[in-house]
Amino acid sequence: MVKVIRSTIMQAPVEAVWDMLRDFNGHDQWHPAIATSQIERGLPSDKVGCVRKFKLGDGSELREQLLALSDADLAYSYCLLETPIPLFNYVSHVRLIPVTDTDHTYWQWEGQFDTPVDQRDAMAALVGNDIYDAGFGAIRSAMGLEG
Numbered sequence: 001m002v003k004v005i006r007s008t009i010m011q012a013p014v015e016a017v018w019d020m021l022r023d024f025n026g027h028d029q030w031h032p033a034i035a036t037s038q039i040e041r042g043l044p045s046d047k048v049g050c051v052r053k054f055k056l057g058d059g060s061e062l063r064e065q066l067l068a069l070s071d072a073d074l075a076y077s078y079c080l081l082e083t084p085i086p087l088f089n090y091v092s093h094v095r096l097i098p099v100t101d102t103d104h105t106y107w108q109w110e111g112q113f114d115t116p117v118d119q120r121d122a123m124a125a126l127v128g129n130d131i132y133d134a135g136f137g138a139i140r141s142a143m144g145l146e147g
Contacts, residue, residue, distance in 0.1 A: 001112055001113070001114055002112065002113055002114070002120050002123060002124050003110065003111070003112045004112075004124050004127045004128045005108065005109075006108070006110070006132040006133060007106065007108040008106075008107050008136045009099060009104050009106055009107075010104060010105040010106075010136075010139065010145060011102075011104050011145050011146060012104065012105055012143055013103050013104075013105065014074060014096050014097070014098040016105075016143065017105040017107065017139065018096055020139055020143065021076075021139070022046065022071070022076075023046070024039070024046060024050065024052055024066045024076065024078070025037050025038065025039045025052050027054070027135075028054060029142070030139055030141075030142040031134065031135050032057075032134055032138050033056050033130065033131070033134065034055075034056065034057075035054075035055045035057050035059075036054060036055045037052050037053070037054035037055075038052065038054070039051070039052050040053055040063075046066075046069055048066055048068060048069055050066050051063055051065045051066075051081065052064050052065075052066075060084045061082070062080065062082060062083045062084070063080070063081040063082040064078045064079065064080055064081060065079050065081055066078050067079055067091070073095065074095060074097070075093065075094060075095035075096070076093075076094055077092065077093045077094075079092070080113075085123070085126070086115045086116055086119050087114075087123060087127070088113060089113055089114045090112070090113035091112055091113070092109065092110065092111040093109070093110050093111070094107070094108070094109050095108050096108075107136065109132045109135065111127055113127070
């Protein structure tokens, strides 16, 4: 099992960051890798169990399911159901914590998955750099924040 953990401090109040991240189907509005996204069967994007089907810029399609969402904990979890790359049993957790002395936000994004041994480094870099770190930067840009 490969585990990837990334975190950052966002120079914005936790409520503002949560407003951007809470919409499980809103990642196509801010993440540079996502071209389009829709929730299947017309379910609300905050209903635990809903599935988002989305396309990447290269046309690849993926499906992810919302496993948990907590407004009280400012956190959600999701898993990959279908992906064209070798990420198996992928589960990810996003959580925000207020940094109270500066009114900033601590954001942790982590994932665990299986992949063939010869793909571990490449898949860990892809998840950490191209998904998590790119997402941090994209949210900063969408919110008009500095690094």
